[in-house]
Amino acid sequence: MTQMIAIAAAELRLMLRSRLALIGLAALLLLSGIAAVTSAVQTASASATRAAAQAATDEQFKTQPSRHPHRMVHYGTYALRPVGPLAAFDPGVDSFTGTVLFLEGHRQNSATFGAARESSDLVRFGQLTPAFVLQTLAPLLLVFLGFATVARERERGSLRALSAHGASAASILGGKVLALGGVALLAMAPALMALAWAALRHPGEGGIATLIALAYGVYLLVWVIGITAISALARTSQGALVTLLAIWAIVVVLVPRAAAGWAGVAEPLPSRVDTEFAIAADLRRMGDSHNPDDPHFAAFKQRILKQYGVATVDELPVNYRGLVGAEGERLTSELFALYAARADAIQLGQSARLETLGVLSPALAVRRASMVGAATDVATHLAFMNRAEAYRYQLIQRLNGLQVTQVSSADDRARSRDPLADQRTRISADFWKTMPQFQLAPSAPATRAAAMLPAMALLAFWLAIGVGLLWLARRNLDQTAA
Amino acid sequence: MSDLKREAWLLGRSRAALAALLLLFLCAGAGVALGLATVSRDRAAIDRMLAGQPAEESALAAFVDDAGYGAYYGFQPTWNPPSDLAFAALGNRDIAPTMLRIRALALEGQIYENEAANPELALPGRFDLAFVVVYLAPLVLIALLHDLWSGEREAGRLYALQATPAARRHIWGPRIVVRAGGVLAVLLVPFAVGAAITGTSPLRALAFAGIIVLACLFWTAVALLVARRGNSSAVNAASLAALWFALTLVAPAAAGLAINAGVTVPDGAALARENREDVHAGWDRPRDATMQRFLALYPQHAPGSALPPTFHWKWYFAFQHLGDLHVASASKAYRDGIARRADLARAAGWLLPPAGLSQAMARLARTDVAAQLAYQQRIRAYHTRLREFYYDYLFSEKPFGPADLATVPRFDPAGGM
Numbered sequence: 001m002t003q004m005i006a007i008a009a010a011e012l013r014l015m016l017r018s019r020l021a022l023i024g025l026a027a028l029l030l031l032s033g034i035a036a037v038t039s040a041v042q043t044a045s046a047s048a049t050r051a052a053a054q055a056a057t058d059e060q061f062k063t064q065p066s067r068h069p070h071r072m073v074h075y076g077t078y079a080l081r082p083v084g085p086l087a088a089f090d091p092g093v094d095s096f097t098g099t100v101l102f103l104e105g106h107r108q109n110s111a112t113f114g115a116a117r118e119s120s121d122l123v124r125f126g127q128l129t130p131a132f133v134l135q136t137l138a139p140l141l142l143v144f145l146g147f148a149t150v151a152r153e154r155e156r157g158s159l160r161a162l163s164a165h166g167a168s169a170a171s172i173l174g175g176k177v178l179a180l181g182g183v184a185l186l187a188m189a190p191a192l193m194a195l196a197w198a199a200l201r202h203p204g205e206g207g208i209a210t211l212i213a214l215a216y217g218v219y220l221l222v223w224v225i226g227i228t229a230i231s232a233l234a235r236t237s238q239g240a241l242v243t244l245l246a247i248w249a250i251v252v253v254l255v256p257r258a259a260a261g262w263a264g265v266a267e268p269l270p271s272r273v274d275t276e277f278a279i280a281a282d283l284r285r286m287g288d289s290h291n292p293d294d295p296h297f298a299a300f301k302q303r304i305l306k307q308y309g310v311a312t313v314d315e316l317p318v319n320y321r322g323l324v325g326a327e328g329e330r331l332t333s334e335l336f337a338l339y340a341a342r343a344d345a346i347q348l349g350q351s352a353r354l355e356t357l358g359v360l361s362p363a364l365a366v367r368r369a370s371m372v373g374a375a376t377d378v379a380t381h382l383a384f385m386n387r388a389e390a391y392r393y394q395l396i397q398r399l400n401g402l403q404v405t406q407v408s409s410a411d412d413r414a415r416s417r418d419p420l421a422d423q424r425t426r427i428s429a430d431f432w433k434t435m436p437q438f439q440l441a442p443s444a445p446a447t448r449a450a451a452m453l454p455a456m457a458l459l460a461f462w463l464a465i466g467v468g469l470l471w472l473a474r475r476n477l478d479q480t481a482a
Numbered sequence: 483m484s485d486l487k488r489e490a491w492l493l494g495r496s497r498a499a500l501a502a503l504l505l506l507f508l509c510a511g512a513g514v515a516l517g518l519a520t521v522s523r524d525r526a527a528i529d530r531m532l533a534g535q536p537a538e539e540s541a542l543a544a545f546v547d548d549a550g551y552g553a554y555y556g557f558q559p560t561w562n563p564p565s566d567l568a569f570a571a572l573g574n575r576d577i578a579p580t581m582l583r584i585r586a587l588a589l590e591g592q593i594y595e596n597e598a599a600n601p602e603l604a605l606p607g608r609f610d611l612a613f614v615v616v617y618l619a620p621l622v623l624i625a626l627l628h629d630l631w632s633g634e635r636e637a638g639r640l641y642a643l644q645a646t647p648a649a650r651r652h653i654w655g656p657r658i659v660v661r662a663g664g665v666l667a668v669l670l671v672p673f674a675v676g677a678a679i680t681g682t683s684p685l686r687a688l689a690f691a692g693i694i695v696l697a698c699l700f701w702t703a704v705a706l707l708v709a710r711r712g713n714s715s716a717v718n719a720a721s722l723a724a725l726w727f728a729l730t731l732v733a734p735a736a737a738g739l740a741i742n743a744g745v746t747v748p749d750g751a752a753l754a755r756e757n758r759e760d761v762h763a764g765w766d767r768p769r770d771a772t773m774q775r776f777l778a779l780y781p782q783h784a785p786g787s788a789l790p791p792t793f794h795w796k797w798y799f800a801f802q803h804l805g806d807l808h809v810a811s812a813s814k815a816y817r818d819g820i821a822r823r824a825d826l827a828r829a830a831g832w833l834l835p836p837a838g839l840s841q842a843m844a845r846l847a848r849t850d851v852a853a854q855l856a857y858q859q860r861i862r863a864y865h866t867r868l869r870e871f872y873y874d875y876l877f878s879e880k881p882f883g884p885a886d887l888a889t890v891p892r893f894d895p896a897g898g899m
Contacts, residue, residue: 020720031732038739053751060759065766075762078755093601096577100751102591102758112594113750115742116577116604118820120827121841121850122738124574124607126731140727144720238636238715242498242625245723249621254509261516261609264576264600271527272598273559273581277534284541347600354602371602378602419791 003167007175011149012182021145028133028141028187035128036194043088043198046115050080050099054438062433066426068415069402070325076104077395079388079438081111084375085202086209089195090131092376095123101385103392103438105329105399108336110272111385130191131370134216135363136252138187139223143248146180146224147241150232150473159480169477173470176228184220191216208373208445211452215369218459222362225466232473255361256354263350269343279335286331300327314409321412322403329400333393340389344382351378358458365462369455375442379451384440391438402431485656493660499626506614506622507668513611514676517569520610521680524568524580528561531581535559543884549875550795552882552890553586553868560584560864560893562857565848566682567690570673571612571840573849576604582861586872588805589865590757590813593858594750611673612843615694616836617730619665620701624722626661627705629715630654636715662702669694690846697839701726734837737830745826747819753812760808764801776800779807786877796876803869817855824851860897867891 015021057078064075079101087094098111116123126132150172153159162172192213199209227244234240270278287296304323305311313320358365371377403412406427414421493499538557546552562580579597607613631654634640643653670691677687708722764772769789777784789797806813831838844850871891875882 024724031736034736038743049749050751053749053755056752057755060755064762067765071762071765075758078751080751093605096601096604098596100754102754110596110598112596112754114577114596116574117596117854118747118750118823119742119851120738120820120823121574121844122734122741122827122830122837125734125738125837125840126607128732128735128739132735136731137727140723144724147720148716236716238629238719241716241719241723245621245719246502246625249618253617256606257609257613258509258512260603260606261520264603265516265519265523268523269598269600271531271581272579272595273531273534273583274527275598276583277531277538280538280541343598347602350600351602378600381601416793422792 001171004171004174004178007162007167007172008178008182011176011179015145015179015183024141024144025183025187028137029190031128031137032130032133032187032190035133036130036190036197039091039129040088040194040197043083043091046094046099047083047087050083053078053100054080058437061435064429064432066429068422068425069322069399069407069427069431070105072432073105073325073396073399076102076392077438078102079384079391079440081381081384082440082442084380085205085442086195086198086212086374087376088198089129089191089209089212090370090374090376091127091129092131092371092374093378093381094376095119095127097381101388103388103395105325105396106332108340108389108392111381130194131367131374134188134191134220135367135370138184138191138220139252139363140248141187142180142184142220142223142227143241143244145183146176146227147231147244148237149176149180149228150477151234151237151240154232154235154480155237159477169474172477173228173232173474176231177224177470180224180228181221184224188216188220204445208448211449211456212370212373215366215373215452215456215459218456218463219362219366222459222462222466225463225470229466229469229473232477233469251361252363255357256364256367259354259357259360259364263353266353267346267350269346269350275339275343279332279339282335283332287328296331297324297327300324316409318404319407319409319412321409322400322405322407325403326397326400329393329396333389333396336389340386344386347378347382355454355458358455359461362459362462365455365458369452369459372451372455373448375448380443383443387440388438391436395435398435402427406431485652486660489656489660492657493626493664499661502622502625503664503668506618506665507672509618510611510614510669510672513609513614514569514672517572517610518676518679520572520575521564521569524564524575528563528581531559531561531583539887543887546882546884546887548795549872549880549882549886550798552887553795553799553872553876555585556887556890557583557585558864558868558890558893560861561895562853562860563895566677566680567686567847568849569676569680570610570690571843571847571849572608572610573612573844573847574851574854575849576608578851578854580857584861584865584868586799586802586865586869588757588761588802589862590754590806590809591761593861594754611669611676612840612847615669615697615843616840619669619698620726620730620836621723623662623665623698623701624705624719624726626665627658627702628709628718628722630657630706630709632709632713632715632718658702658706662698666695666698669698686846690843693839693842693846697835700835700839729834730836733834734830737834737837738827741823741826741830745819745822747823748812748816750816753809753816756812757805757809761802761805764805767801769797772797772801772804775804779803780873780877783873783877786879794876796873799869799872799876817858820851821855824855827851860893860895864891864893 061077064072081099083094095115098114100113101111102109153162195209195213199205230243231240234243288294301313304320308316310316354364355368358368407425411421411424415425542555560582564575568575576599579595581597582595584592631640634643643649646653673691673694704725705722709718773787773789777787787796828841831841841850845852868891
């Protein structure tokens with residue numbers, strides 16, 4: 001043990017004397033600091049902007065003048081996706097989705113206005129966030145600092161000297177891992193501080209933030225162990241460096257992109273127009289409210305007449321137009337839900353493919369764990385879309401309900417011909433104040449922790465592979481010594 | 483020639499070098515294949531939209547008895563077809579829509595809609611030939627060239643080789659040509675196959691190939707400059723990898739961050755909301771005032787502008803258009819902000835060759851931000867034609883029936899400005 005610590009200390013002293021190592025580390029810490037600060041500032045500003053926009057749209061809805069409730073159905077409202085509590089650390093897909101959803105009757109819109117579409121083409125080179133630094137840049141720094149850690153000793157012949165002094169292969173490798181691990185901890189510090197900062201500002205997020213930190217800890221430990229093992233297995237420093245750079249490029253750069261490209265082609269998502277056409281065709285089959293002879297709406301009419309025990313629509317104590325509107329909205333919304341569920345299943349399936357490919361790249365696994373934990377993954381976005389759709393339906397049906405009960409049937413029929421009747425169909429502005437507001441709480445940390453488990457298991461698998469490599473390296477060193 | 487053959491033979495004996503070239507070849511091939519698959523999927527989606535349009539129009543024809551109905555319910559397809567080079571540089575066709583159906587209502591409420599897409603697939607970036615050229619090819623060039631001289635020195639052969647007559651012409655020159663040429667070949671062959679399958683115009687394909695050559699030349703030059711400095715192979719490899727990493731990963735991301743921080747784009751959500759406010763307030767504004775403002779823009783419709791005491795579509799579409807005009811300057815500021823960011827990024831590309839080359843490829847393939855903005859301008863121009871087509875009916879009280887649906891102007895993807 002003391003030997004191991006002595007070897008680690010010697011390695012660290014060597015790094016401290018190397019200008020290149022210090023420059024590399026300083027550059028990473030600087031980048032990490034810049035990423036942490038800019039990400040925190042941007043997230044705070046996005047969060048404030050969206051909260052203000054949500055408040056403004058709610059206020060606008062409540063202060064609309066007296067009017068026909070169907071006008072409010074078209075006036076609609078907006079739902080803004082709240083910024084995730086840990087988004088300052090890992091904004092995940094936040095930029096790559098729309099953040100604003102217009103909610104209106106009859107239609108299901110897409111989320112609009114996301115940062116990626118408002119950026120230059122450089123956005124595709126990656127975003128400098130604390131998570132990006134840890135996933136992509138930190139492993140490369142460790143490669144630079146650690147590729148020669150054992151190979152150098154072998155090239156200089158100092159490995160023999162070490163074993164002559166009684167250092168076992170295990171303590172040599174252990175010491176090297178310890179030294180490089182220390183550097184990794186230091187390199188992680190600014191990003192983890194950003195994580196802690198975000199967690200502190202959102203009570204209840206401490207546990208999940210710790211789990212995210214653990215995921216990154218394991219990820220970088222895999223690199224530390226792997227780098228040491230390959231440095232020990234390689235014949236030359238150059239060989240170790242080239243091998244490690246190739247592994248880094250494949251694991252961090254190549255596989256995540258290739259995996260995404262493959263998932264998109266393997267499980268294609270219908271376009272928005274495909275879905276709109278399919279829904280329109282289904283609706284034409286089910287019932288067409290424009291058509292007075294439509295069988296669905298004829299049956300609907302009979303049911304309503306029977307329910308109220310009257311013979312004609314004119315005798316109904318309520319506004320039949322409102323009932324038809326609500327029935328039409330029910331039909332379309334059922335289809336919206338059906339098609340959204342299919343599209344969601346495809347998107348989650350694509351993401352599950354990416355998760356499975358974590359067996360090819362620990363970078364994919366840690367990215368997944370991080371996004372899921374920070375609630376910035378695609379599932380969180382879909383939850384927002386579905387919650388907003390449920391809210392839209394509820395709001396529109398309440399407005400249709402007002403048309404049923406508050407707008408006289410005769411006035412409603414006459415309003416396109418008679419301006420006075422039109423005036424009478426305008427109901428009090430007070431009704432708008434009674435409508436519910438859109439709210440979306442972030443998913444419970446425990447739910448997110450459970451969703452992180454597969455990715456965490458993959459990281460454990462990678463740790464096992466790293467330890468296996470290190471064991472190979474130890475055997476190899478023992479044989480050389482013997 | 484024999485020098486080249488010898489060097490090719492030597493390269494072939496290095497298992498690591500062959501593996502690197504093979505991997506690059508596979509990646510370039512996979513990039514082209516994925517690009518072709520993505521482009522054909524895009525085309526198929528556009529074809530489905532155009533094929534589905536008649537069914538939508540015949541459904542509309544069943545109840546349209548007024549130009550107002552046609553204008554209100556008649557969605558028209560617009561699309562941005564992939565260019566003949568899109569397969570090689572997919573650009574941002576995944577994050578900005580390439581199809582949009584619009585109608586004659588206020589456009590600001592329609593034009594920002596997004597395509598259905600999984601953002602987790604967009605997050606890591608595209609896997610296409612442009613990615614292979616900008617990210618992976620430099621790494622292979624570095625692997626093949628970093629120890630050009632130091633490797634021989636470390637093997638103890640350098641002085642003997644330098645002493646041969648005309649070493650530069652007979653050894654180093656051919657060696658560099660073979661190694662860089664090998665990288666170039668494994669990139670260009672898949673590209674040529676992709677271009678042949680797509681039927682890319684030869685001049686454009688040549689221009690794109692030129693960018694690939696430039697990228698390889700740049701990294702070859704960088705690698706040779708570092709390799710000649712006389713350091714050990716390991717130091718050369720580390721320095722080159724660090725340079726690659728700084729130029730390709732860090733600097734473009736940092737430049738993007740700085741550009742976004744430096745150029746603010748107006749809040750899109752506020753713009754859309756303001757448009758809705760103005761359009762819906764139109765219902766409650768004095769109708770004569772609305773018509774007067776509209777007629778100031780379209781005086782030719784004054785003769786038919788008298789309104790009945792009840793609802794009329796001409797009034798409705800008048801205030802829809804006024805709602806767009808109400809936010810026109812904000813909308814322009816929004817577009818200009820994005821365009822300004824794109825311009826600055828292009829300027830940054832002159833300092834950061836990987837970013838510059840990548841943008842040059844996307845620009846040539848018309849898959850960049852500028853191409854998206856141009857598509858939006860085409861949508862705007864088409865929307866104007868669509869509106870004005872219906873104004874003619876609404877203001878002249880010319881009857882409009884199912885047969886007239888066939889005369890609605892169509893979007894022209896090539897221009898129609």
